[in-house]
Structures are given as structure tokens and as C-alpha cells.
Amino acid sequence: MVITTVFLSLCRCEYKPSSHEVLSSTLQHTAHNHKESTLPSPCVSSVVVENFRNIKSAELKTSTINIISGSNGSGKSSFLEALFYLSHFKSFRTSKPQRLIHHDSERFSLFCTATTDSGFVNVGVQRNLSHDQTLKLNYETAKTSTVAHHLPMQFLDTQCHELFTAGPALRRHFLNWGLFHMKQSFHHTWKNFCNILKQRNAILRQRNINVLDSWDHQLTPLCEDIHTMRLDYVTQLTPIVKDLIKTLLNTDYPQVELRYQPGWNTDVCLASLLKDRLFKDLELGYTQLGPHRADLQIIVNNRPAQDYFSQGQMKLAAYALKISQCLLQKSINQKNTIFLIDDLQAELDTRKQSIIIGLLTELDNQCFYTSLNPSQLLESLERKNDITKFHVEHGRFSKAQEIHEEISS
Secondary structure, three states, X not given: OHHHHHHHHHHOOOOOHHHHHHHHHHHHHHHHHHHOOOOXXXXXEEEEEEEEOOEEEEEEEOOOEEEEEOOOOOOHHHHHHHHHHHHHOOOOOOOOHHHHEOOOOXXXXXXXXXXXXXXXXXXXXEEEOOOOEEEEEOOEEOOHHHHHHHOOEEEEOOOOOHHHHOOHHHXXXXXXXXXHHHOHHHHHHHHHHHHHHHHHHHHHHHOOHHHHHHHHHHXXXXXXXXXXXXXXXXXXXXXXXXXXXXXXXXXXXOOOEEEEEOOOOOOXXXXXXXXXXXXXXXXXXXOOOOHHHOEEEEEEOOEEXXXXXXXXXXXXXXXXXXXXXXXXXXXXXXXXXXXXXXXXXOOOOHHHHHHHHHHHHHHOOOEEEEEOOHHHHHHOOOOOOOEXXXXXXXXXXXXXXXXXXXXXX
């Protein structure tokens, strides 16, 4: 496992110029494989997982469509979690990354090769029990935002209905994810806003109100810019969401509406509102108004979707929202999304599964599906090649099987 050895030495800062030939050989070999590939972009073509959850060691070459089968607790979801960590530098399951390390190891390592709009890239992550972690892009230390830009990933599982039922933080993240990948200036604006908001909150806790005006002067234009970008994004997204909800739920909801709530009354100057709320902010120790308090409500026939839809319908609507994001992104900047889909078959009949798979296949997105019943999932796939099936038991992956004739015509 040359790739693994090179990456581990890099993450441990042990790489020396004498290893240049090994690294160059590895990159040239992988790049050659990419040239022969017909995978969409962006896409992951190979993955190395070491000591992550119950996966001791796995090295997989992937296709456009990938099916990971196995029993409950075998490591299917952990593999998706590893991919997600490579893109987001965090887990979708836990906020304590040390729990991701295999029980008999001191660190986990993740590595992938991918083709993106910017060309061929390598991404590597390592974290140890001492909370030290390293993120590398093409063997150089990288920012999370840079890697996330190269590897846009959407994760969907049986809990995706929480996009409706949980607090507004998930829905703000939904908006921010879409804007991050669609509008280049958003990340810089959002980062500046968060830094200034943090400073303002610190001043509130210190009750140093004499310097607040200068911070508010910087804060308010950033709030307005974020509001404008989010409002424009929701406006563009709404007709796509309406069409997809109608398709997935097989019914007509003429009153479907995405209702964006910016986090303050935009009919009134935000600077004035901040002054009016100053004493309450001082009492609480944080800023009550701004885009960090925004929300996105999905309204169906003048009622919140969570009050109108069943849990199964909310799951379909969540798929509609996230696929809509990718449709909009592709129409604006011709950029695909990698989908990580955990247990699609749960709570969905075969017709709904087929519609979702058909949409993702038509978009030419790379997809990773986990399944307890892969044969049923394969029946929903119309594509007859570029599908690879993996089987995992107790964290051990069997040899990949490329599917050509297994799918009925």
C-alpha cells in the first residue's frame, strides 16, 4: 500500500526529499488511471481508510455508482462517514473526533484521490488521541474550505427529516452550503461576519459598550450582504424545489413555499435595531439579531411542512431540497456533487427509490449507497456499467465487484 505509506509519513511530518521519487511515481500512476477514467467531476476514484471506527484497513477503487452492502454494524455507514470527514473535516455523527479512532490504535488516517474541475487532487486527513490533526491537499497543509470546495458532498440518511423538525441551525447550514459552492464571495463574507460577531459578543460580556459603535459599523453591511445573497439563493431554488416535491411525492402542492427569515426585520435599519436591543444583548451576553439567527421555513398549503407531511414525506422533501441544490449548482457553474446515501431503502418504496436514483443518475453525480439488500437497489438502477459493489463485514471490505450484467435490461 504505497499510497498509505507515503501519506502516513507526510502526516507525521517525516517526509524528506529522498522520498520524492516514490511520491512522484504514485502520483503519475494514479494520474494515468484518471486519464483513462470516465468518472464525472468531481469524483473520488480511490479511498484509503486506516483505523477509522471499526475499519482497521481498507483501500478501495471506486466508480460513478458505488454500493456498499453488509449487515448492521458492519462498517457501511462508517465508510460514508470517512468520506464525509475528508470533505468536511468533521463527522456527521459525533462532535468528538477521538471517538472515531479504532479502539486499538492511537490515530486514524484517511486518504483519497479525486478528479475535480481543477484537475487531479489528493486529500489526506490524520487525527490522533492527543487531538492533533492534519489536513493536506496535494501533500500540502490546506484549509478546510479549500478541500470542501474541491469535494462538494451531500449526506442523506434516515434522519434527513430533521432538516424540518430540528432547530434552525440545520437549515442555516443548508443555505450556507449552497451559497458556499455557488457564490465565490459568500465564504469570505460569512467568515468576516463570524469574526466580527465573535468580537461584538465578547465586548457585550465585558460590558465595554463605548467601543460597540465601531464594531456595529463593520457588522451591519456584512449582515446586509449575507441577507441579499441568501434571499437571491432561495428565490432561485424555490421553483426547483416545488417541481421535485411534486415529482417525489406524486401529488400537487400548489402552495409550496420557501419562506426565508433573515434574522431581523429588514424593513428597519439593522443599526437602529441593534441600538434598541443593546441592553437586552448586554443582559444575555450575545447578539440577538443578524444572519446567525436566520431560518428557512418550508410552507405547504400555508402550514409548516412538519405539521403537514408525515415523516416519510418529510424525508422525500429533504431529498428534494438537497437534490434541488445540486440542480441549481450545476445550472449555474456546471459543478456536480458527490452524494453519500445511507440506507435509501428505509421507509421508501421501490418506486420512490427508483425516482431518486434516476434523478441522481441523470445528473451524472457520483453516488455511494449503503444497503442491506443490494439486489433490490440494483433493480432500481438503469445504468448498466460503471457500478461497483463492495461488501463489508466487521470492518473488512471484500474485493470490489464491477456490475455489468447483474442489472436486468
